[in-house]
Amino acid sequence: MSKTTVTSDSSISDRYELQPNNQITNEMEPKTVPDISAEQTVKKRDKNVKQKDEKPIDKKKLKRLQKLERERKRFVKLIHDESKRLMQIIIPITVTMFLVILSIQFFPVFSTGKLSRTFGEKLNWEKEGSSSGSKLGTALIAAAIFVVLMAIITFVMALIIIYNFMVCVKVFFIFAFVIYFGLFSAGYVYIALDEYNVPMDWITVGVFIWNYTAVGIVIFFIAGPKLLKQTYLILLSANVALILILVLPEWTTWLLLGLMSIWDLYAVLHKTGPLNKMLSALEDKKQMPPILYSTVIFLQTDVEEDDDSGVQLGLGDFVFYSLLVGRSYASSDLLTAIICYISITVGLAITLSILVTINTPLPALPISIALGVIFYFSSKYFIIPFNDELQERLIFI
Template sequence: MTRSRYSDHDREEEEDPGYARSEGIFRNTHQEADGGSADDSGVQEEGKALSVSELLYSSSSYYAIAKPVSMTMMLSALSVVYINNEETIENGEAAMANAYQVFSTDGSGGLDTLLLSFANSIVMVSVICMMTFVIVLLYKFKCMKCLIGYMIFCSATLLGVLGGNLFQTALYVYHIPMDIISYYFFIYNFCVVGVASVFWGQGIPKYITQAYLIATAVILAWHLSYFDSWTTWSLLTMLALYDLCAVLTPCGPLRFLVDLMSKDDAPEMPGLLYEAELPPEARRPGMPRGAKGSKNTNYGGKQYGSRNSRGSDDDEIMASRDDGSGNSGVMDNRSEDGSGEEGPLIDIPLAIASVYNLPVLVIPHHSLATMSQGSGGSDGPSNSPLLASNGANPMVPENPTPAQLRAEVTVRLPKDGGRINRVAKRGKKVYLETDRQGKPKRILWVDRTGKVFAEMRGDDEDMDEQNSIRLGLGDFIFYSVLVAKAAQYSFATFAACILVILAGLGGTLVLLSVYHHALPALPISIFLGVVFYVFTRVFMEPWIAQVLQKPYYV
């Protein structure tokens, strides 16, 4: 199974180029598909400043994701400790060694065992890397039936076979009688409901889907805990290093996957991400974007009206040129005190920018080719009334074609005005307009001809697509494997590992808010877990034992 990035989140969130995301972690961060350009040279310097709103959003994201992660780790530790005995552990270690280990570590010395364990880990991580590249290729060429079919088969096998093995072990350890018909009936229903809730979801409460994702992580963590200690710790270390390379290096498979899933027409890939709800007051802060030496272009005021319909997809914004009588744009960038010039920068289509009378500051790298086309481009001449002649700025064509109207441009929003956020709605790219209090007003989108449409929205509509954060299921699994393995030794190592993993998770979210691009979720938490496991086992526990034997009182 491929590893999805931690990513505060959600493909909808990843599609939003103007806001911080969590993807790699919670894929609500991502790098631009074009890898950046010279025009974006000011972005990185400006993006490293952590604002109060970003810190508050990171805190809300941490609170939302820490609960399921903690629950998964504790359930995994309990299952490993209490659904096992010496016989099952011995048989499980022998089975895992025969199935996964290329080099046998039996009878080897300390250093030889360590080297052979790392060799086995390199082989397993290499297989994971190759499988991830295969999944990326299937996703890139949109072989979704094949890909989702494979994922459904894997999920059904995990819930049915490995879940059945866990259930059977529990029956054996606690001597619980059950006939074979009832056993298979229970496993069949558990498997079918789990696959339906994860890959279908319609009509199934969200907490059922979340429960099955947690159960999947617990089952797989229980299964992987049968690796011997040397193999487990070396495998976790290699996975953390692989995660670092797979997300941050230019040729990393997870970076390719995040970039592909960030595209406008990217299909959904369920089953790999856990989605957690954020509190209603948590709003994703704007991520500053700008360019060095860009010119500020101001369009004449525009006004529009739309037929009042709620939930209709056929409401077209009727734009007309202003007669020069004043500010007729609903979100005019100008203000009397000039404070509008200090607002956040976002990427929106040129057609929407003109409707709202927003100044175009930069043509992003991925839009340069489209904007450089003449008015007689392949899409034909534009018949849109949205744009007035603007020969003063060479970045914006005077008579834009439909393709140019759909191309994204970087604009500045007013500091104290409303906001426009990119969201996903029924598989198409749309933009949510909110007022200055953050309440949704309408959904905007641009059709193939460059016309802007609007759909009225209320406070309770479509907000679930924004207020959520997603973490890769693989991160849940390997966090749980580490904690479960620590719990097999002692409670002190269990407590130390679970605390430092949660601390590493919070640190990753803070870094995510600072750097505004995809970050791997495993390295910080796994490295902290391994270090503190060794430190607790070697230093803390002997010290605690000595204190208990000879207590000192102050």
């Protein structure tokens, strides 16, 4: 049997001293850190913000930032406005090129080069059996003669405008418009009638050409609707480009475009250039003559009528752009002409972006013509043959 040991209450009390009830309760409760009240947090935050606001502001830095912001807004607004005007220029250029391509398509006389060869043989520019070097030399001489004639006419026009002989300017332009609207239009009508064997008497043709020329003179030198004036300019540009395609040999055309671009750089940018002098003389009037024998593009911002403000493009730009696209279509195919058209529009956009940035007159031909010529030869001798080779092997990219 086991023995049970009994411990007395006195021994327990000796070993463990009894504590008061309230002291035991306090020791059992968890100790907590007192929270900061919401009011104290808000006051502390406001105090920190107030201390930051009391720091001195750099006034020079603030003015510089404000100036940069104003310049940025002005530049963005200018780009937005000029992009709209760019479309107003690209649309008539596109219509002019389309008319040139359409005429070459329906009238093969523009693409055969028969008249240009006859014209070259009469002037001893091209002979049967002549070498490529000989043709290149004669083409360079012909293009140089054309550019020299352009330069002489432009210098004469600049002198007339500088010395304020505006009556002579008006007479000269009337005479030029009579030649353009009369003779060139008569030549185009003759080609169209002869191509499709349409019988027409000379009296009817003469009356039509007379009315067409008279209306053109009236709307340009007296008064007329703006849309009709733009239509006449498009028809005139397309007609002049077609005449040049018809008369000039192929290599003469390419060299002429290159020399005209070089001439534009001097005529517009150099301080002694005739177009530079002409623009300086016309600065108060803010208006260019209705036709130019070279090309210039400038930003017109202070004019009497809002419809004429913005980018002004010379008539020569339309002619030489259409000449490049028309010659590429006549010498190659439609794809090459489309590539040249895209190159011209890209070059024109680059020129206009530079114009908006520096706000000074710029020649409109060099960038567009350079891109057009480069892409013409690259597409004719590289892209088109490569594409044809892929099609023959049924390879699609």
